[in-house]
Structures are given as C-alpha cells and as structure tokens.
Amino acid sequence: MPIFASLVCGFLFGCGLTVSGMIQPVKVLGFLDVFGIRSGAWDPSLAVVMAAGLTVTSIGYALVRRRSPLFEKESLWPTKKDIDQSLIFGALLFGVGWGLVGLCPGPAVTNLATLSLPVIIFVIAMALGMLAHDFWPARAAVPAPHSLAGTTAADG
Amino acid sequence: MANFTPVSAAIGGALIGFSAVLLMLFTGRIAGISGIFDGLINQQTSDRAWRAAFVAGLIAAPVTAMLVGYTVPMPQLPGSFITIVVGGLLVGFGARLGSGCTSGHGICGIARLSPRSIAATSVFTVAAMVVVALSRHVFGG
Numbered sequence: 001m002p003i004f005a006s007l008v009c010g011f012l013f014g015c016g017l018t019v020s021g022m023i024q025p026v027k028v029l030g031f032l033d034v035f036g037i038r039s040g041a042w043d044p045s046l047a048v049v050m051a052a053g054l055t056v057t058s059i060g061y062a063l064v065r066r067r068s069p070l071f072e073k074e075s076l077w078p079t080k081k082d083i084d085q086s087l088i089f090g091a092l093l094f095g096v097g098w099g100l101v102g103l104c105p106g107p108a109v110t111n112l113a114t115l116s117l118p119v120i121i122f123v124i125a126m127a128l129g130m131l132a133h134d135f136w137p138a139r140a141a142v143p144a145p146h147s148l149a150g151t152t153a154a155d156g
Numbered sequence: 157m158a159n160f161t162p163v164s165a166a167i168g169g170a171l172i173g174f175s176a177v178l179l180m181l182f183t184g185r186i187a188g189i190s191g192i193f194d195g196l197i198n199q200q201t202s203d204r205a206w207r208a209a210f211v212a213g214l215i216a217a218p219v220t221a222m223l224v225g226y227t228v229p230m231p232q233l234p235g236s237f238i239t240i241v242v243g244g245l246l247v248g249f250g251a252r253l254g255s256g257c258t259s260g261h262g263i264c265g266i267a268r269l270s271p272r273s274i275a276a277t278s279v280f281t282v283a284a285m286v287v288v289a290l291s292r293h294v295f296g297g
Binding site: 001002003004005006007008009010011012013014015016017018019020021022023024025026027029030032033034035040041042043044045046048049050051052053054055056057058060061063064067068069070071072073074075076077078080081082083086087088089090091092093094095096097098099100101102103104105106107108109110111112113114116118119121122123124125126127128129130131132133134155 | 157158159160161162164165166167168169170171172173174175176177178179180181182183184185186187188189190191193194197198200205206207209210211212213214215216217218219220221222226228229230231232233234235237239240241242243244245246247248249250251252253254255256257258259260261262263264265266267268270271272273275276277279280281282283284285286287288289291292293
C-alpha cells in the first residue's frame, strides 16, 4: 500500500506541474526575469502556483500533523532548526543552477516523459551533482547512517 | 503580462499541495523531489521502492496527459550543452547541500513555517533572479 500511495501522490504532483505549465522552463524563467515587471513581459504564474500550493499544504499539514501515517509506522517531519552555512550555500548554488536553465528537480524529472535530450542531460548532471555531494570525501570519512535517520534530518 | 496563466497555475498549485498532504497522510514523508530522487539513486539508501513509485508517478503524469489528448510542449531549455550540464550539477549538488529544493523547502517547508525553508527559498529565488537578470539583460541572451 505505501508503494501504491506513493505512486498516486507522484502522479498528482506531476499533474500539478504539467497543468500549471511549470514543467516548461520558459514559464519559470518568465517569472524569474524581474526586468519583465517593467517591460510588461513578466509571468507571475509561478507565484500563483506557490500560493495555491502553500494554501492547500498549510491547511492539510495542520489537519494531519498529529496523526500517524496510514501505511507507515511514523511520520518523518524534518527536525533541524538552525540556519547554517550548508543551508545557505546550498540554496545559493541551487538558485544559480535554477536560474541558468529554468529547471528544478520536480519539473526536470517529470519532463523525462517528453524524452527531450537536453532534459535527460540535465537530469544526469543533477544526479551526478547529488552523488558528488553524498560521496564527498570529507563526508565519506564520517560514517553517516543514510537510512531513515538521514531522511528525517533533511528538509525535503 | 501576456503569458500569465492564473487559472491553470492555481489548479496546478493546488494539485501539488494536495499531493504533498496525501503523501504525509499516507506514508508520513515530505514531498521533496530532490530528497526522494537522491534516495533513489544513492546506493546507501534501503527504502527505494516508494521513491521509485513516486518518480514513476511524476513521469506518468505528462504521459497520461498526452494520451488523453492534452498537448505537452517539448521543454525549451536556454543555453548551450555546457550551461545545461553546469546548471544540472549545481541544482543537484546545491539541493543536497541545502537539504531541499523548490518542493521540499518552497512548498512543504514554508507550509510548516520552517525558518530554514523560508531562508533557503528566499536565497535560491533571489539567486535565480540575479542569474536570469545577468544572463538575459547584462550578457545578452
């Protein structure tokens, strides 16, 4: 059941990205291009996607906050609280990459459905970037348990 | 604002939020795509099946849309091969170092009013805006 539920949730998420147009880098870049506000070419669609997504998620999370999940033993709510250098530097690098291409992980993976070669190249590079982080020598020296504890510590 | 599509954006955003809430209700997991994808490709993680299912669901969405007659345009990526590779590497590495991406921090984290996620989302959005401004308007694109 948790596998099937995850499939359904992935499908809904992908539908959201497809319907909203956020799988098109052009629409994402149209939002990120703030010069467009003055010229009139600005596309605020991404802000509407975020606002709608946040409204539903805030209300929904408040409703399920104290429940145990239906198909797993426990909920893995993120636990970290401190704003550290890794968070800020990581977000900075992520933002530069996002601005260069207009793809973030969700739309990139969803776009694999189109079999677009540039998207496939982007996803391979993204995967290599993730693995480079995970197997960074300094980190590899510390035997970090990468099981469920690792998922809890991460924000998303 | 000729390209503004508020209705489909609101419907799509609500679907994304609905997915995030259901994933928490069903499996107790955060719908952060970078975390889900990383756990799928990382040899060290044991709980791969649900991650594979979620990713399969993501990819099935545009496929289903095409099957029912909805037009899914081929994505147009700006820049050269090098730009795409560098962008992908930065997005992958940065998402892991910063513990999340647009979905994990931007949607799930801000919905929990997490200060970390609010900080991360602010930083990556401003950074992306600066890069787009530079690439489109300063260096010409």
